[in-house]
Amino acid sequence: MGEDPPVPTLTGLLARRAEDAADREFLQFAEGSWTFGEIDAWTSRLAHRLIEVDGVRPGDRVAIMLPNVVQWPVVWLAALKAGAVVVPVNCSYRSADLAFVLRDSGARIVFTDAERAGLVAEVGADVRVVDDGSEQFPAQAPQIPIEAATLANLQYTSGTTGFPKACILTHDYWLRLGWICAGATGLGTGDVILTSQPFSYMDPQWNTALALTAGAPLVVLPRFSASTFMADVRRHGVTFFYVLGSMPTLLFKQPPTPEDRDNRLRMVFCSGIPVALHARLEERWGAPWREIYGMTESGVDLFSPFADTEAVGSGSLGRPVPTKRVHVVDPDGNEVPDGEPGELVVEGKPMMNGYWNRPEGGLRDGRLHTGDLVVRGPGGIRLVGRIKDMVRRGGENVACAEVEAALERDDHVVAAAVVAVPDDVLGEEVKAFLQLRNGIAADRTTAGHILERAGTQLARFKVPRYVEFVADFPRTPSERVSKPALREKNPGVTYDFAPRRS
Incomplete structure (x- = not known):
């Protein structure tokens, strides 16, 4: 390696x-x-x-x-x-x-x-x-x-x-x-x-x-179809696959069958194994499942070896691959002690050469600041949160600003703020807080029409599932929308536009 x-x-x-x-x-x-x-x-x-x-x-x-x-x-x-x-x-x-x-x-x-x-x-x-x-x-x-x-x-x-x-x-x-x-x-x-x-x-x-x-x-x-995936694994004699996001949960929700362990699986890589399901996933299909961590920007950074049984159910993302060096830093870029949260920063190969048409973004001195908050300990590196303004919906990254821009193109909308809310299956779902123009009814019909119009501009996975109307937004001293305050406010009427899931 x-x-x-x-x-x-x-x-x-x-x-x-x-x-x-x-x-x-x-x-x-x-x-x-x-x-x-x-x-x-x-x-x-x-x-x-x-x-x-x-x-x-x-x-x-x-x-x-x-x-x-x-x-x-x-x-x-x-x-x-x-x-x-x-x-x-x-x-x-x-x-x-x-x-x-x-x-x-x-x-x-x-x-x-x-x-x-x-x-x-x-x-x-x-x-x-x-x-x-x-x-x-x-x-x-x-x-x-x-x-x-x-x-x-x-x-x-x-x-x-x-x-x-x-x-x-x-x-x-x-x-x-x-x-x-x-x-x-x-x-x-x-x-x-x-x-x-x-x-x-x-x-x-x-x-x-x-x-x-x-x-x-x-x-x-x-x-991907959760109802037929493992049948395809058996039919093709598959020995290895990679799944991420909501896929393990959706697979586990399928009714158990006597054929579950009738497969050639030797190993599974996964990103975001539910800690409570980890051992049960391995037991059900008779193969080790291990975390692998990376981003499009950096390829692969961390993994848990298949021989490391202590990783099962630990929530650990693993340890660095041999070609990567990782740092856990505070907002000033200083390394934090083991056991304290900090941003994960990685360097080494593979790594992108930067962002196209965006020389101001990307790497800093060859290092990628992932935006993920982690804790380093004896069992490896564990994810504790993110400092990114985004929603990780299943295996998809949804940039809040992009969804907000699409919603705000609607003539009925004065302003929009998009946040992540927890979801048992997908990990996170997209919720939109919308401030409407005067005279527009703040009801489910209006919410549905706004989402329908946004859906002509956005991929389906980016369209919010939840909509809540607000009279105004809480603001920071710099007049930015305070999303933490939005999340902490007493919820008003929330309209749920749950998609069908296979």
Whole structure:
């Protein structure tokens, strides 16, 4: 884990696997299965097409707005072979989200499907539907110089506040992330990896890097469904998966079956294991579950080894991976003693190169200030809170400022304040406090119309579940809305717009 990966680029690693394991299965989607050799040839042909037909040059940004279909990783790897920088786009984005990401990234073209082509065209982007037409091109990679430091992704993340920010990620970032996770798990050619999160998020992407590193197949489900997930684990002979946020709780809520332990699972990585469920999750499915901590900005920072049984139910995030150094600091940047809360600050590799178009943000002297409050003790590092103005809804980060801006575009709304409220399943839910214009009825019908209009601009997971109307907001001396005071006030009438959950 502490060594350097033997191959410096993601595309180079794919070429290595095409040499030493061409006929071994690499990617399995609902529509079929492909070997390392087949994906290497397909991505090389598409890379030539991108260069010769679409005019893509090294450094150009190529966006991907696709669901979990094989073309997602194919376009990703092909664009990287062409020297381009990939911009993953969430399929649930509406026009406002999409227009911002494409404008901010400077994406030249967008690969999408027929269902979304109209939306992409509406925002003025150059559309490419996934029927790529690359069959006539060479199956050997184009001669484009690509190095470890070559940019690979502009990976958008809500971060702490404001509109989404793009983490600048290199080939080394992805290689090292796959390399460290392979070392932590010990996965090899006899294993089967499974992912069900949308491919536009980083988790299926690092799972792809992990599969390339281990020489193991990656099974990609169309989406996460708690009712069918473990049946898919059994059906595909899965030995490893990663889940986060509300996923463990939703899985555990499914009715137990005699087949629960009838699986090949060897290990599970998870972020945010409910402490009270940890031992019960392991007992039910017969495999160790261990915490892994990281962010899009930093890849992986902490993990609990699978041999560490003391971690079960401890709430520990684990200890630093060998390539990372961590600090727990006070607001002045001074290290705090063990047992006292402080902000988690990390440095080392992998790490982003900063935020795209935001030179003032990102790293400070090579260190990432995570915004998470932690305590360091004998059992490792334990999360105790966050100093970020955001909601962590299941596996999603929702920036409060972005939701507030969408709500305040409504003519009925004078001002909005968005906060996180506890939720038994998702960890946190989104609640909006709204100040209405004079003469607007503060009732459920109004709240529903406001959320409906906000939903045309925001992804569904960003739309508030709860709405409470206020006459005015409590303010700080600097005239900012005091969100702590909002949370502590006696609650008024709160309208609950609970979504259906599978």
